[in-house]
Amino acid sequence: MKQKRADELREAWGDKPCDHPQLAKLYDLGERTGNFACTQCGRVFTFREKAELAASRGS
Numbered sequence: 001m002k003q004k005r006a007d008e009l010r011e012a013w014g015d016k017p018c019d020h021p022q023l024a025k026l027y028d029l030g031e032r033t034g035n036f037a038c039t040q041c042g043r044v045f046t047f048r049e050k051a052e053l054a055a056s057r058g059s
């Protein structure tokens, strides 16, 4: 997902709760950022945050 798309998703989603069902690799200007974005709410996760989210789900 592009950074811009994640920004748009975040604006559209607002501050509703989201359990971040799916994260996509985040790209900016065609380059991998090393971060991830929720495909539902657009929240950006670092690799570490993504790992912690997965751990909190027990997967």
Ligand SMILES: [Zn+2]
Pocket (backbone or CB within 6 Å): 018, 019, 020, 021, 038, 039, 040, 041, 042, 043
């Ligand atoms: Zn989310």
